[in-house]
Amino acid sequence: MSTIVVEVMPKAELLDPQGKAVVGALSRLGHTAINDVRVGKRFEITVDGEVTDAVLDDVRTIATEILSNQVIEDVVGIHVADGVDA
Structure with missing residues (x-):
């Protein structure tokens, strides 16, 4: 099984x-050096077998038709997860 990560902002x-x-x-809270934050969404999609070009398509x-609202959001990343994030 593989995991594909979709990031929407x-x-x-x-x-x-x-x-x-x-x-x-x-x-x-005293973190005055930070002047901007943008909050988005992360989706982890697990697929059986190998991630082929057809699966990514x-x-x-x-991602564009269901996971994001194209009027107000952009899909900014789609990648195969290569391990556990820290």
Whole structure:
């Protein structure tokens, strides 16, 4: 089994109220060097067998048509996970 990671972020030109809330909280906690945060979504899709070009094409379709709202979000990354993230 393999895991494909899809990353979705708000479009750069749109306000990210959740990110603004995080940056405000960080500032109040004394982390004043951080001046911007953008909050997105990460999807981990597990597939049976090898990740072929056809599987990746299918995941790209799923990412743009189902996992993201193309009016306000961009799919910024699709990659095969090569291990456990820290």
